Amino acid sequence: MKKISTLFLFLFFVSAAFAQQQFKQAANAAAAGFSAERLARIDSFFNAIIKEGLAPNAVTFIARNGQIVHNKAYGFSNLEKHTPAQTTDIFRIASQTKLITTIAVLMLYEEGRLLLDDPIYKYLPEFRDTKVLVKYDKETGKAETRWPRPMPTIRHLLSHSAGIPYEHPMDSVLNGKTMLGLSSLDAVTTEELVKKVAQRPLVHDPGTQFTYGYNTDVAGRIVEVVSGKSLSDFFMERIFKPLGMNDTYFYLPASKAGRLVELYSKQRLESPLTLHSDISNRTFPIAGKxxxxxxxxGLVSTATDYAKVCQFILNGGTFNNVRLLSRKTVDMMGRNQIGGSNVWDRNDKFGLGFQIITDSTRYGDQASPGSLTWGGAYCSEHTIDPTEKLILLVFTNVSPYAYYGDFVRKFRVLTYQALQ
Structure with missing residues (x-):
């Protein structure tokens, strides 16, 4: 009898683990622990802001215990053509790319091919002479630098504590113009960009502050050097295909180009939504070199595809019947890597690849402490809540976006208020 009970428990846990490998549609909201009546507030919210011209569109994805409870599209993927938004629409996800790159680095880490505390220069020699900026005179162009204490490491890159910003006080002197932004239509490579980044002194000693910038782009180049593959090929072969992410790319194939949503801008709340003025930002996934x-x-994706990454993290490194990272590595990703520093004014910490919501957060609202979140500059965001076994994502594409904070945070509030 004891053997039968042991076998039953084994099969139960195996079947339970297997059930989390693929999303399933919840039989109803209550089955996943939600109030259907309260979930309907999400519909009211998005329908209202789209009618008011505060957003062109929105696609949502909410799943609890691997059960989808809300996956809807609102508004129009193209306002001028009045094209109805679809849940299969493809969005520019900007900095949500960072989590994918972090996963790639950690896969190499688990294979023994690098350590997180390896100095960057071990893989990218151009960083061997990296200095810290002590003083800079903009008028004369003279700079005072010193050796960093310590040298920047891969861990610093993944936690944005290396001292590598996006905008640097010396950019005009070192590069003749502002560094590359979110995209380019020219024949520029990541290797070329990273070599430019290496020319700039760090803005502080590594590990002493949270400074958001080109850190993960540098980490992506390390993936290329260590793996011997382009970042695109590594992502496709090692992450996207195994997880079943069929709509995530750096550059869209022609057959999927028509699913890319248009990009808009909204400088102020009272301003109308207008086509984004930068042709590169608008068209880089389907044009250029x-x-x-x-x-x-650099990535584009759907809410459903990116939800697979979120569920992969929630599951402890496995999804679609494959394991890409160990449970302990995923646990490490959610640990504070920035010490006493905070993510901007949010009173939150940063781990490896995402922000960690604390119990004194000024950003995470009702999300459980320890929840993981990050977003992209074009306005897309995810939250992974291990306590509630919950993932929630909302995508649109507007930049700059005066309504960004309300768009993503109110969606999160509306999700949590519907939990029973």
Whole structure:
């Protein structure tokens, strides 16, 4: 009898683990622990802001215990053509690319091919002479630098504590113009970008502050050097295909180009939604030379595809019947890596690849402490809540976006208020 009970428990846990490998549609909201009546507030919210011109569209994805409870599209993927939004629409996800690159680095880490505390220069020699900026005179162009204490490491890159910003006080002197932004239509490569980044002194000693910047782009280049593959090929072969992410790319194949949503801008709340003025930002996934693989900002995806990454993290490193990372590595990703520093004014910490919501958060609202979140500059965001076994994502594409904070945070509030 004891043997039968042991076998039963084994099969139960195996079947339970297997059930989390693929999303399933919840039989109803209550079955996943939600109030259907309260979930309907999400519909009211998005329908209202789209009618008011505060957003062109929105696609949502909410799943609890691997059961989908809300996956809807609102508004129009193209306002001018009045094209109805679909849940299969493809969005520019900008900095949500960073989590994918972090996963790639950690896969190499688990294979013994690098350590997180290895100095960057071990893989990218151009960083061997990296200095810290002590003083800079903008008028004369003179700079005072010193050796960093310590040298920047891969861990610093993944936690944005290396001292590598996006905008640098010396950019005009070192590069003749502002550094590359979120995209390019020219024949530029990540290797070329990273070599430019290496020319700039760090803005502080590694590990002493949270400074958001080109860190993950540098980490993406390390993936290329260590693996011997382009970042695009590594992502496709080692992450996207195994997880069943069939709509995530740096550059879209022609057959999927029509699913890319249009990109808009909204400088102020009272301003109308207008087509984004930067043709590169609008068209880079389907035009140009397509040689740049930005590990910090370059991907496009659907809400459903990216939900697979979120569920992969929630499951402890496995999804679609494959394991890409160990449970202990995923646990490590959610540990504070920035010490006493905070993520901007949010009163939150940063781990490896995402922000960690604390019990004194000024950003995470009702999300459980320890929840993991990050978003992209074009306005897309995810939250992974291990306590509630919950993932929630909302995508649109507007940049700059005066309504960004309300768009993503109110969706999160509306999700949590519907939990029973």
């Amino acid at each position: 397509q040689t740049l693989h930005l590990g910090g900002a």
